[in-house]
Amino acid sequence: MSKMHIKMKVNGEEVETLAEPRELLIHVLRERLDITGPHIGCETSHCGACTIDMDGKSVKSCTVFAAQANGKDITTIEGLGDPDNLHILQEMFKEHHGLQCGFCTPGMITRAHRLLQENPNPTEDEVRFGMAGNICRCTGYQNIVKSILAAANEMNAAKEAAQ
């Protein structure tokens, strides 16, 4: 099958790749670009392990063609923080035991990151509703919710301190 030329910005860097028109974005990210943070849990949009951020929206990359990402600005877990400068969500998930096997975690944190952009001061119910597209089989969510609420507090406190 002939391939398409796809250009996109991934984690701040311009990347170009060739992919079949039918190739899913998650496969291109993981197999052509070696960005293996986002995972495959269901390939039907249910579990959210493949969640990425595309042009400021949470997107399940298992049900998007790579071709649809042409020209888009994508952030994955790899783009949220680095070892010397973790994102506050990464810190809080560690602090509050918000993960166990870690398979859902990249999608979970990437989604939480967008949720807190959309709603910087969510209630517990809003976090639970806003995260309902991401399934975790290990934690029972309680500590994930705690981690996200703690991150929101920290982010708001940092914002206030900066003002």
Place this chain on the structure above:
Amino acid sequence: MNEMTPPKEERSEALKGLGCSRKRVEDARFTQGKGNYVDDIKLPGMLFGDFVRSPYPHAYVKGINTDAAMAVPGVVAVLTAADLEPLNLHWMPTLAGDKQMVLADGKVLFQGQEVAFVVANDRYAAADAVELVEVEYEELPPLVDPYKAEIEGAPILREDIADQKEGAHGPRRHPNHIFTWEAGDKETTSKVIDDAEVVAEETMYYHRTHPCPLETCGCVASMDKVNGKLTVHGTFQAPHVVRTVASLLSGISESNIRVISPDIGGGFGNKVGVYPGYVCSIVASIVTGKPVKWIEDRIENLTSTAFARDYWMRGKISATKEGKITGLDVHVLADHGAFDACADPTKFPAGFMNICTGSYDIPTAYLAVDGIYTNKAPGGVSYRCSFRVTEAVYLIERMIEVLAIELDMDAADLRRMNFIKKEQFPYQAALGWEYDSGDYHTAWDKALEAVDYKALRAEQAERVEAFKRGETRKLMGVGLSFFTEIVGAGPVKNCDILGMGMFDSCEIRIHPTGSAIARLGTISQGQGHATTFAQILASEIGISADDITLEEGDTDTAPYGLGTYGSRSTPVAGAATAMAGRKIRAKAQMIAAYLLEVHDGDLEWDVDRFVVKGAPERFKTMKEVAYAAYNQAIPGIEPGLEAVSYYDPPNMTYPFGAYVCVMDIDVDTGVTDIRRFYALDDCGTRINPMIIEGQVHGGLTEALAVALGQEIAYDEMGNVKTGSLMDFFLPTAWETPNYETDYTVTPSPHHPIGAKGVGESPHVGGVPCFSNAVQDAFRAFGLKHTNMPHDHWRIWQTANKLGLHD
């Protein structure tokens, strides 16, 4: 202590040992997307495998044409049973003493069965070719209902063994019958029940479900033909056993097989078994000389690898009219699907179902389990529980409720009256187990007080009255459960898998500068072993957990062990870790004695150092001893500081707990609202309270799923009705409540540090608790029992049948 020595408490805290809510060392990589799961592995020239699967539950395979598939660009091979037969790999042994087709050998026996294996240079080409493999089937009538397996004219499923009167677990009375397994005293039990003042009887179906970890099963097999070495990365909960099986099947020496379980995205029992995908990937790699990756998709996961439960259970329980239980009789019809691939210790074809007398002092009991073949997927794994313990605990916790109804008693009082008493431990149960320890009354009283049980019952009674007056359409259920688990399999004398005794192991090397590496025969799938086992060791050898690296899952480097499932890691490998640590300390003590020029008996251990008795200023820290072990010749002592321990547990461990669930149920919609869930767990010595709490939250959520909606359902034609996440219920953050956790501590008397294991307890105790809450809500309206899963539709039907919509 001299002035230079920090206080004991300070040094102890610095170790981050037992009892510390140490943050997890695994989390740095997982939170940054740097975990290394099987599907992340990419080897040069790697090919992708994909299965052609049967659309029929029961059919003859008349022919397979692979021409069109082979013509797809990028396709390298299409394997069928005919290709595997010369290697004698078209069938493989199961963990339960049966055999299973790797690829359909003339017949298919369940929908989704593996028929052919396509190998291609990318996953899209493989998927294209799967569509083009032409298989000619001749449909046969399916057997879906196990109760119809032995009636006249029932279709015979396993024609390969139809004439065998003897199976791996004794006589078979019918070609569709696998085994009968019995425990206890049939005659006495029958007599006790016949003569009893009160008898309650109930039949209940513990439905088929699936562990469904977020990461599906998969592997990358890589045959290096130059060096003759086979490496298999896979989602294995028991990598060493996989290596042994791979060696036995392939004829390759175990020394030339390296099995690696990298990071695993949850297991819950799904990843214990050996699946056709592993065998096909290995064969394909041997044939092509290239690495072959196989990763199942979610539908394949739910429909072909490792179902759980599917027990049709009938219980009879007898008691005096005051409520003292006198006997229990249980029969189970166990639907094992097309091949008996249950993952149980060899001598236990129904797992530890004989723990079904629960937490109660029941003097007489009898259990019989009949295993049956049906046209469903094979499996029968322990989904977040020790072997069949969820089934056992569900049965007894429902029978207690049913008996309470029969006696018109409060179910909490009935439990309390029949608990095994603290002074009765070690307790010999009627069905054979010796419970090591327990203090059930204390736990129960603490739980009931915490939730103000009396007030809940008063509120419930008031709600019933309000409902009758037409003031509300919501009922209130108070779900109770008290469970005893049996985990930590197990003593080699009666527990083995494929002949391998169920010991486990730990090997420790202390480095010259006083840090260490420990390797275990287990493999974490999210439990945080690298965090907690280092804590056990820290407390034993006085080196900070932060200075101890922990490795598991690579059979070339880790000592042999039976893996992680059945909550066995802490009871067995955790014990091996403590024992290996003690060996290190014993040698270290001799070195310290030499350095301090005293007899080793004159030293005492003080957190992180050896101190001369009566002369606290004279000591050697473990760090100093470690250096000495490498830098000087000590007469009579070998250089180095290493130890290995293989631990054969003397008994199982018996964690227990008391759970209470308060639930509101909308009678008109069947919608449930969990108002409160209180969970008290006693897992003995607590290694890391933060991790224990996380395990409890997770196990309860999986319990909620199973009790309230999750199932693998088949229609009468043998089609899977719940084969994707569209239909298979996984609770989200929105459906999941907050849980209150609590604990008591009753250490195991035979475990080196008194720990019992906790990962599965909340699932085992949680399922009956959620189910009892639903059923309790309708008790006042005459409900005795209704089967799980209690989804909204079924609850609505229950309410409807009770006339609550009239």
